[in-house]
Amino acid sequence: MGLAFRNISKRYGAVVAIKQAQMEIEEGEVRAILGGNGSGKSTLAKVIGGLISRDNGEILFQGKVIDFKSPKDAKKHHVIMTSQELSLFGNLTVEENICICDVPVRGRFTDRKRLKQKAFEILKKMKLESLIGKKVEELAANQQYMVELAKALVQEPKILVIDEITSALYREDVEIVDEIIRDLKSQGCIVLFISHRMVELYAMCDTVTIMRNGETLGTYQMKEKSEDELLSLMVGTRIESYHGEGRHHQNVERDVFIRAPHIPIPTYGTVESLEIGKGEIIGVAGLQGHGQTDLVRALYGVRGGIDIEIDGKIQKIHNAKQAVSRGFAFISGDREKDGTFQERSLSENIAVVQELVKHNKLDNPKEVLDDFHVRYDNPGELITSLSGGNQQKVVVGRWLCTKPRLLLADDPTKGIDVKARTDLHQVFAGLAKEGNAVIMISSDDDELVSITSMVDTSRVIVMYEGRISAVLEGDAINRENISAASMPVNSMPQKDIENREAGAKV
């Protein structure tokens, strides 16, 4: 009897993160969990690790119901969850990090000698004993990942959940991880592996469970499914499909009016370039956190100064104010943080950029509200009284009445309903048709396929680890191509061992 999940559900407010998740895993099995953005993988991992409570359902381990109240409780039962965002402390040394969950003691005092020895033994298995004594913040991303794994191993896991390796591992690292997991397997440990890297999944996992929209769709033998099959299961077909595929215009000449030769992506330390044509919509795709947000924000001048050539003239943009005066607009999907002024009225929210930044009087905010089909009682009411979709329309209205030449949008339709989405798409397409350009990030690939089919000139660029991994045009814009480029198959870095030991920057 291994581990079983029965009808696990979890919702955050109105958002359903997991619904009725079902899964059974045998002892000594290595299970991959595969799913797109927001499919509920990480939530499931946190439920097992005791980090968050579930709303419904039960988890059975060796026939007994387990119910952890805290990560500490879970660790007592040797259920270990590791994830990059929740693991290492940069201000502590490697050995301190490895042992922090269970510090060796002599009497009541920390046994420094045993602490070091314990860490040394684990690190020796990974051939990384040279890391002892270093602070974690000094390590490269791949080394940090290995230390994180060491921290999990030292706790002698019976169930190990590995969530999202976002750092690239070198070939030797992968071999070591592979060996460690095989070792765990022989001891009957259950390993749940959440990753987007297909190569690693095929190398290490026995079986795979597909998740989509918070549901577990099915479990398959890893060897029985090809990569394409898995991806299409993961992407699925939607009921309200957008019908954009195959309708794109081919080989259209673009009339480039903005050139950005050096766009820094600080998260990955890479530099990208982009040429933007008049009337163009550029969709930015990729898995979350691969530099899309950096790309758009860098163009807006909020990731340090940037040189942009507009209409043949080189302009320096250091901050958002300068970007706005050059005719840029920025709409964020995170309305509460970057969009609305919550304690202000609708008309103030509409007029803010035009009046306070561009110093033009906006005569009739009501007209703008009506133009964008905002549903409201009167322009004086607080913006928070509107639904999310209508709030976003107000934000869009605010920017469009400034007549922007380049609209930058970071997942602008996040969390708004289908109708409002379609309205926004039409507004964006209309803006582009007037000879302006739109750059839009979306975590929903279908949305990008759809919106790029609405105008003559369009592209979808796919980002992976801070670089543009593919540029799709015309008929090439479809879900399969976007998914494939989001997770490049041959992305395993083929660097040398010295490179790994030196801790190359990722």
Next chain:
Amino acid sequence: MTKVKKVMGWSAFPSLLLFLIFLGINGIITGGLSLSFFRSFIATNAAAICVAIGVTATILVAGTDISLGSIVSLVNVVIVTLCEKGFSVTAAVLIAVGCAILCGMLNGFIIGVMRVNPLLTTFATSTAFAGIALWILPYPGGSIDFSFADWYSSNLLGVIPMPIVMILVLVIIWIIVMSMPAGLQLFALGKDVKKAYASGVNVVALRFFVHTFAGLAAGIAGVCISANTCAGSPSIGATMSMNSIAAAVIGGVSLNGGIGNIWGGIFGAAFLSILISIVVSANLSSFVQSFIQGLILLIGVVFSIIAADKELKAKIKSIFKGGVK
């Protein structure tokens, strides 16, 4: 070389350096350093150093405590009032320190268990504690038996001055805690609460502990200041809260938590104290005094933050290297 580097890289090093420099300046102004100067310096400023130790502990877990000055005042008025009521000095001191620990525990309970923001909590409790102090002793006054002052200026075992013993009590407690698993977990908590929770750290207990410790530190500070003045004043600790936070920052303790140690707090407070004594002994008009004091404080804080900035250091280093070549 590596040892020198290690000392230079120590987060409390800039504050130690500042302290020594200003100690030298003070020596030049007053004409040489004497043992009696040290004795009076430490007797006057042991309280500030104790409060800095307490506040450093709370800042290390990414919290803060601005109520310690009020606790010092409270301890002072409790000792004076109890002595006037006929209690023995020992009993009065023990009761007052007990009160201080209770105040710290109250802070710790609200911050740790009820998860209220530390700044807001201690802002509120500081007003409350100061209010109680005023209630007990509305006007400066009262006196304590001079045997208390004699005890304070005596030496333990004939060698260690009593004010230093007071500071050592706190330092020893802290070193003991640091050598337990809780010491490691404390730094982890300071770096990131969520990660610490995910790593099985008992966040509530640690927060409760640091605020209780800070309460004790303020209690001992109150004892020192009472013994040094032998009089009561309900606002005697009023300026200490903010000064101690500045001391911690000068001592290389990151306000974001997780970086620094109590030595930084100690040297930072010592630096601030010597600074005040220099400005006072320079015979400036009292209007200019606080301006100059503030100015040097600002320079001290900026200097220590620059010293802790690794990126800036690397930049300076690379410029330096380029120049040498």
